Amino acid sequence: MSIDFDVTSGQTEWRHAVGHGPDGVLRQFRTGPYSFETGGYLPEIVIGYETWGELNRDGSNAVLLEHALTGDTHVARGDSDTPGWWDGFVGPGKTIDTDRFFVVAPNILGGCYGTTGPSTPDQAGRPLGSRFPFTTIRDGVRVEARLADALGIRRWHTVIGGSMGGARALEWAAEFPDRVGNCVVIAACAESTAEQIAFAQIQTQSIRLDPQFRGGDYYGATGPDGTPAPGPVEGLGIARRLAHITYRSEPEMDLRFGRQAQHAEDPFGSAGYDRGRYQVESYLDHQASKLVGRFDANSYIVLTEALMSHDVGRGRGGAQAALSRLSGVRFFVAAVDSDRLYWPEQSERLARLLPSTPPVHYITSPIGHDGFLTDIEQLDGALRAEIFT
Numbered sequence: 001m002s003i004d005f006d007v008t009s010g011q012t013e014w015r016h017a018v019g020h021g022p023d024g025v026l027r028q029f030r031t032g033p034y035s036f037e038t039g040g041y042l043p044e045i046v047i048g049y050e051t052w053g054e055l056n057r058d059g060s061n062a063v064l065l066e067h068a069l070t071g072d073t074h075v076a077r078g079d080s081d082t083p084g085w086w087d088g089f090v091g092p093g094k095t096i097d098t099d100r101f102f103v104v105a106p107n108i109l110g111g112c113y114g115t116t117g118p119s120t121p122d123q124a125g126r127p128l129g130s131r132f133p134f135t136t137i138r139d140g141v142r143v144e145a146r147l148a149d150a151l152g153i154r155r156w157h158t159v160i161g162g163s164m165g166g167a168r169a170l171e172w173a174a175e176f177p178d179r180v181g182n183c184v185v186i187a188a189c190a191e192s193t194a195e196q197i198a199f200a201q202i203q204t205q206s207i208r209l210d211p212q213f214r215g216g217d218y219y220g221a222t223g224p225d226g227t228p229a230p231g232p233v234e235g236l237g238i239a240r241r242l243a244h245i246t247y248r249s250e251p252e253m254d255l256r257f258g259r260q261a262q263h264a265e266d267p268f269g270s271a272g273y274d275r276g277r278y279q280v281e282s283y284l285d286h287q288a289s290k291l292v293g294r295f296d297a298n299s300y301i302v303l304t305e306a307l308m309s310h311d312v313g314r315g316r317g318g319a320q321a322a323l324s325r326l327s328g329v330r331f332f333v334a335a336v337d338s339d340r341l342y343w344p345e346q347s348e349r350l351a352r353l354l355p356s357t358p359p360v361h362y363i364t365s366p367i368g369h370d371g372f373l374t375d376i377e378q379l380d381g382a383l384r385a386e387i388f389t
């Protein structure tokens, strides 16, 4: 499918300059036309990204930091007013020391934080919506390589990410092994498993089955009375509720919420009917409402399906063959011990398939998968000793 496309017609003032301005401030780069792995095409892809620190003369201190599913480019506060999602981990004197390293964090292809995605308008100003091509993690990496070229980075000192960010980091190593010095894969695996795909499918279906989804072309839609339609917020909210359960552990939820009512006066019928609200329901409602307020439903589908497609061995003779070729890349593999979405065994398997069979480092946390966000500082010592020496 060919689409006339003009990123300048969007609401955002697009910036074409490449390089870095103030730390932690979004910039955008036009990469040009792109043919997707499974056959789609767009005449222009823009990548939104933030940077911290200075690239040294030989370009050897560049770190690529890949965010997770609903993450964004704002990893650290930098010169901005807003804290980043890995603030304790990236910054002056921190594990990824921005006094020493030049850190680049791009929004993934298909996202909604500055990079071309389904909400990006075409030349006529109409969001791409359902016309946005099927996207893989590999597609995302390939367009990021163009950003690296433009920034003058031939080889990354390190590519690092957690969860989907870990899948992106691994795919970078497999696709461009001579461009990755170190690869840090946290709470991720070699290929999405049947269970991960199953959880993901329920999420994408809950959005698609929302009547407000309108086949993906819900932008600017109005209701029968002419007022703006809400978009598939109910479906997106259900997707986030389910996803969030997988991001947390059963013991943590039980300890935090148990069977407690959100309000002491809430009635609890003996059969669970005619009741008030359990605390955990209120918590999930809150997580849903927060995501709905900050994320585009089509991007959620595109990125979830990209993650379903994650398979480092696809087209490379399988995971073992693909990974066995990566002897020139130093790997650091980490898992969260209580993760029930990316089970530690999957990180152990990934490590076993790598030529160097590195040990798996553990984040010890009762939280579950989200421990790669809340407890990342636990990797400080090992990362300083092995990667950011």
Ligand SMILES: CC(=O)SCCNC(=O)CCNC(=O)[C@H](O)C(C)(C)COP(=O)(O)OP(=O)(O)OC[C@H]1O[C@@H](n2cnc3c(N)ncnc32)[C@H](O)[C@@H]1OP(=O)(O)O
Binding pocket: 066, 067, 068, 069, 070, 071, 072, 085, 162, 165, 262, 279, 280, 282, 283, 284, 286, 290, 370, 373, 374
């Ligand atoms: C690598 C990446 O790029 S990933 C992107 C990073 N960002 C995100 O993931 C954004 C989504 N956020 C999250 O997933 C989480 O907030 C994390 C993982 C970042 C942090 O987790 P935690 O600090 O453990 O947060 P937690 O799960 O306790 O949630 C706290 C929220 O729940 C609310 N909450 C707690 N109990 C209840 C309850 N009974 N009823 C309603 N709300 C509740 C808190 O008020 C708080 O609200 P706030 O976030 O609006 O301040």
Ligand SMILES: N[C@@H](CCO)C(=O)O
Binding pocket: 068, 069, 070, 071, 162, 163, 164, 247, 370, 373
């Ligand atoms: N909290 C993370 C979990 C997925 O890794 C996110 O929303 O992206």
